[in-house]
Amino acid sequence: MNATLRGCGMAGLCVLLALSGCGPKKDDSAKPAASGGGTQAHPVTIGLLMETYDVARWARDEEYFTRRAEELGARVVRAVANGDQDKQNQQADTFLTQGVDVLVVIPRDLKTAARIVKSAHEKNVPVLAYDRLILGCNLDMYVTFDNELVGYMQAKGVLEKVPEGNFILLGGASSDNNAALLRRGQMKAIREHEEATGRKINILDDSFLDNWDKEEARRKISNLLTRFKAEGKPVHAIIASNDGTAGGAIAALKAEGLAGSVAVSGQDAELGACRRVVEGTQTVTVYKPVRELASVSAEAAVMLAQGKLPEEIAASLNLKLHKLNNGARDVPSIFLTPIAVTKENMRDTVVKDGWHPEDKIYSETTASE
Structure with a gap:
C-alpha cells in the first residue's frame, strides 16, 4: 500500500523553505534555554529529510512529527529524496545554507548519509537519525524502535x-x-x-x-x-x-x-496487513506506535537544537538512553517498544490506539494491498 504523496524536487524545496520563513542562521544567543521550542525572535527550525513515501507509514510519521514539533513552538521544513541518497545530501546542504537549527534524517543509504552529519557539524548543527541509523559518523542521537x-x-x-x-x-x-x-x-x-x-x-x-x-x-x-x-x-x-x-x-x-x-x-501494521491478519493469510504483524516515535523524535530534536545533551534529553523524556555503535562511535540511542499483533489482539492494539479504524480492518474488502 503506497501513499499518494510524492516528494518535491529542488524547486519545490525552495518554495517550501520560502513559505516556512527560513532565513539565515541567527546568533546562538537568540536560542531559548528553556523547554519551549523557541522564541518569537528565533523559533527552532527543524530540517526533516525524508527518504521516501513508498512505504505507507512514512507520510504519517511526517504528519505526527510536524504536529508535535509545532506544538513545541518549532518550525519544520521538509524535503523528500524519493530514494536518492545523493539528492538527500543536496537537500541537507540546502537546509544548512538556509540556517536550520537541527536536522532529522531518514536516510536511504546508511553509509553515504554520513556526509550529511559531517556537513552539519561543520556548521555546528546537530543531527538526529529517525528510525534508521547513519553509519560511520559522529551522529548526535538516534531514535527508533528496538x-x-x-x-x-x-x-x-x-x-x-x-x-x-x-x-x-x-x-x-x-x-x-x-x-x-x-x-x-x-x-x-x-x-x-x-x-x-x-x-x-x-x-x-x-x-x-x-x-x-x-x-x-x-x-x-x-x-x-x-x-x-x-x-x-x-x-x-x-x-x-x-x-x-x-x-x-x-x-x-x-x-x-x-x-x-x-x-x-x-x-508496521499497515492497513492491508491488518486485513490479511484478520482473514488469515498473514500470521502476525508488528505494530510500532509511530505517533510515539514521531513525538519523542520531535522533542529530542528541539532539545538538541537548544544545546541539551542526549543524557539530559532522555532523562527529560523519562526514557532509558542506550548506546549503539555505528562503526565510528557509540551513538546515544532511544529504543521504543514494539507490539506483536495477531488476529486475537487486533482490537486491543491497532484499533484501540486509533492507528486504523475498526471498520476499515474488518470490512469485506480483500486485503490485496
Missing part, C-alpha cells in the same frame, strides 16, 4: 503457529542496518525455540532484498516456491521483515494456491 525485538516478535509469532518445518527468511533492504537487526532477532527466536522444544527449523533461504519492495519480494518468493517445489521441499513459513514484503510473499503464495496455509510475518 528492531532486534521486532525481529524476535516476527519469528515468535510464526513459530507459535508452525513449530517446525521448512522456513524462508525474507530479509529487507540489504543496505538498511535495521534489516540486519531484524534478522538477528529472528535468529535468536529460532535458536531459543529449537533449544526449548527440540524441534528443528530448516532454513531453505535467508537472503536479503535490494529494497523494501513488494514486487521484488513477490518475484523472489515466486522463484523460491518454484525451485523448492521441484526439489520436493514444501515451504511451511516465511518470516518476512515488513508488511510490504509480506504482501509480496502472500501474492506469490496466492498464485500457487498456498495463501493461508503458509505462516507469514511482517511489521
Whole structure:
C-alpha cells in the first residue's frame, strides 16, 4: 500500500523553505534555554529529510512529527529524496545554507548519509537519525524502535503457529542496518525455540532484498516456491521483515494456491496487513506506535537544537538512553517498544490506539494491498 504523496524536487524545496520563513542562521544567543521550542525572535527550525513515501507509514510519521514539533513552538521544513541518497545530501546542504537549527534524517543509504552529519557539524548543527541509523559518523542521537525485538516478535509469532518445518527468511533492504537487526532477532527466536522444544527449523533461504519492495519480494518468493517445489521441499513459513514484503510473499503464495496455509510475518501494521491478519493469510504483524516515535523524535530534536545533551534529553523524556555503535562511535540511542499483533489482539492494539479504524480492518474488502 503506497501513499499518494510524492516528494518535491529542488524547486519545490525552495518554495517550501520560502513559505516556512527560513532565513539565515541567527546568533546562538537568540536560542531559548528553556523547554519551549523557541522564541518569537528565533523559533527552532527543524530540517526533516525524508527518504521516501513508498512505504505507507512514512507520510504519517511526517504528519505526527510536524504536529508535535509545532506544538513545541518549532518550525519544520521538509524535503523528500524519493530514494536518492545523493539528492538527500543536496537537500541537507540546502537546509544548512538556509540556517536550520537541527536536522532529522531518514536516510536511504546508511553509509553515504554520513556526509550529511559531517556537513552539519561543520556548521555546528546537530543531527538526529529517525528510525534508521547513519553509519560511520559522529551522529548526535538516534531514535527508533528496538528492531532486534521486532525481529524476535516476527519469528515468535510464526513459530507459535508452525513449530517446525521448512522456513524462508525474507530479509529487507540489504543496505538498511535495521534489516540486519531484524534478522538477528529472528535468529535468536529460532535458536531459543529449537533449544526449548527440540524441534528443528530448516532454513531453505535467508537472503536479503535490494529494497523494501513488494514486487521484488513477490518475484523472489515466486522463484523460491518454484525451485523448492521441484526439489520436493514444501515451504511451511516465511518470516518476512515488513508488511510490504509480506504482501509480496502472500501474492506469490496466492498464485500457487498456498495463501493461508503458509505462516507469514511482517511489521508496521499497515492497513492491508491488518486485513490479511484478520482473514488469515498473514500470521502476525508488528505494530510500532509511530505517533510515539514521531513525538519523542520531535522533542529530542528541539532539545538538541537548544544545546541539551542526549543524557539530559532522555532523562527529560523519562526514557532509558542506550548506546549503539555505528562503526565510528557509540551513538546515544532511544529504543521504543514494539507490539506483536495477531488476529486475537487486533482490537486491543491497532484499533484501540486509533492507528486504523475498526471498520476499515474488518470490512469485506480483500486485503490485496
